[in-house]
Amino acid sequence: MDRPQPPALRQRIGRHVLLSLVLIWGLGSAVVLGVGNHFVAQAFDRALLDDAHALAAHVRGGEAATTSGRSRNAEPLHLDLTPREVGLLRFDQSETVWFAVYGPDGTLVAGDSHLAPGTIAERALHAFSNLDYEGRELRRVSLRIDGQPPFTIVMAQTTAERTQLLRRLLVYSGLAQLWLLVALGSWLLRGIERDLRPLTDLQDAVDHRDAADLQPLPPSLTHEAATRDVQRLGEALDGLLARVQQGLRAQREFAGNVAHELRTPLAGIRAQAAHALASNDPAVWRSELQGIAQAELRASRTVDQLLALARAAESGIALTLETIALEALVRDVLLRFLPRADALGVDLGAEGIDAPVPVRGNTALIEGILNNLLDNTLRYGRGQPPRITVVLHMGSTPGFAELRVTDNGPGLEDTALALQLQQRWAQGDQGLRLGQGAGLGLSIVARYAQLMGGRLELAAAPGTGLSASVWLPLANASNPSTQALPTNVAT
Structure with missing residues (x-):
């Protein structure tokens, strides 16, 4: 069964961005609805409370009246409004309004008897509440007037207009946010496409490239x-x-x-x-x-x-480097070459291998260096009588030990040839004349020495033999640098 292909990077990023924008849009709409509902309710409640105060100003009675110096009984509470004024009070283009006036004993003074007052806290003067009347939701305000005597004004109205206002607020704000969402999403998608285009170009450049x-x-x-x-x-x-x-x-x-x-x-x-x-x-x-x-x-x-x-x-x-006793390693290699040297009649000797010479290097690479140098001298460096000497010296160059192999063979004509012999496939006249080797031995020696932080130098003069010196860093050197090696050393 084939595994489904993963989505492209731009699709995944675009999906995350659009999902985040939709979530933000939904949260923003909810916040707008909540905040709008709060302030719309405050505005309508304030208007309803103002109407209750205006109605309370038209309640009369409750105080004794005097006429020509003579007093009479207190006038009962009543609403001092004509029927036409009551009609204007109830009039609203989109809502239905009810009101009621209750005396101190809870008797109805004027208004709608079905409109009961709500509960007002002890220290409060008015209270808002919701109630249902004939299947319609009403918003009610109960206003207590502390007069002589005290009375209560109750006014209520339907909530269709405030609901419609909230709906319009939600629709218009949602449409505006949706338009902004579309514009922002388009801008972000174009930005993502533009920023990811270098990746596409990079992919195309690699795909269309020849192997x-x-x-x-x-x-x-x-x-x-x-x-x-x-x-x-x-x-x-x-x-x-x-x-x-x-x-x-x-x-x-x-x-x-x-x-x-x-x-x-x-x-x-x-x-x-x-x-x-x-x-x-x-x-x-x-x-x-x-x-x-x-x-x-x-x-x-x-x-x-x-x-x-x-x-x-x-x-x-x-490359793993470790502390190596160079004198012991040289002694072991020389012992392996003695039978071959004796068979060829070559005098193979050594100097300086009795004193300890600790170097920082790799055993296999150092053996390879000495094997190649001795093999070269046994092939090409035989004088009359043939003599090869391996010398260990420490101290001529700070931080390095010198491993030198010399012979008394024909040597080299000039320094340029010494540098050339360290390149691949380069052979001297003696090697070409004998038809042996491939011109790789000294290049291997130079490479091995370089890998261990050392250098190779070939020094010779016609008729005086060849001297191959390899400098290897001492183990106790603080920080040997190849810059301290002789300037005529070539790798």
């Missing part, structure tokens, strides 16, 4: 983007493309190196095998088999060096 195109993205999509988030995303993609390009370049270089270097020995092996198969002479077979074995050794050595160089490039990402 082999690992160049950085256009600056308009990364460094010149409208928002910092898009800039960071573009920079992250550029960094990823750069790392992928570097990895692919290393893979292509490794594959090309292997293909280039194995082409010649494999062709030789094929030719020698064909020559042996075409001959019936056992001596020829033996000779060709020996040649095939030598070619296979050269091919294997080339592959090992290529793999070592590839591992050196990879180990630069996360």
Whole structure:
């Protein structure tokens, strides 16, 4: 069962924004209704109370009257309004009005007998209340007049007009808020679309890019983007493309190196095998088999060096460094090379390996450095008589220990050639003449030294041999810097 596709980012953001706006619109309408109801009720209640006070001003009686110096009994309470004035009092264009006047004993003085007074608090002079009459809701005010004698005025009216006013207020305010909601929502959606357009452009640029195109993205999509988030995303993609390009370049270089270097020995092996198969002479077979074995050794050595160089490039990402007793490590490597040196008649010696030389490095890389240097000197640096010396020295360069391998071979003609030999596939005249190696040993040494914070230097003069010096940081150095190394050292 296929999983449903997730919504687009702009749809999700737009949905959240519109939902928030609708909720705000609903809350705003409720607030408007509540506030409007409060103030509309206050306005109508105030008008109803004013009408009650106006009616109370027309209540007469209750005080004794005098005529020509003679007194008479107090006049009873009555409403001093003509029928026409009572009609005007009841008149309202949209509401029905009732009123009643009650004496101090609760008897009806004037008005509608069905309109009973409401409860008035002891210290209050009036009170508002709601009541139902013949299925209609009425708003009533009871007004107490503390006169001689006291009386109560009751007035009530229907609530259709205030309800209609509230309905109009809600409709008009709701429509206005709805219009503002639509305008604000449109503006926000356009803003979201505009702000997310760089992401769409970035996606289109990546989707339409060829798999082999690992160049950085256009600056308009990364460094010149409208928002910092898009800039960071573009920079992250550029960094990823750069790392992928570097990895692919290393893979292509490794594959090309292997293909280039194995082409010649494999062709030789094929030719020698064909020559042996075409001959019936056992001596020829033996000779060709020996040649095939030598070619296979050269091919294997080339592959090992290529793999070592590839591992050196990879180990630069996360290399574990630790304190290493360099003198003990050099002693162990020399012991492994002694049988080979004796077989070749080479005098292999060492100096300075009795004193402790603690360095900060990687055991495998240091062994690789010494293996490649000794292998090079055993192949190309044999003088008459052949002599190779490994020297450990500490103190010539602050913060670094020097590992130097020297021979008494033909040496090099100039410094430029010394720098050239540290590049891939570079060989001196001696290597070309002997037909051995692939020109990778010194480049591996330089790379290993660089990974551990050190440097490689080749120093030589014609006829005086070659001196390869590797500086490695001391373990107890506070913060060794490669800037302190000799300026003529090249990596």
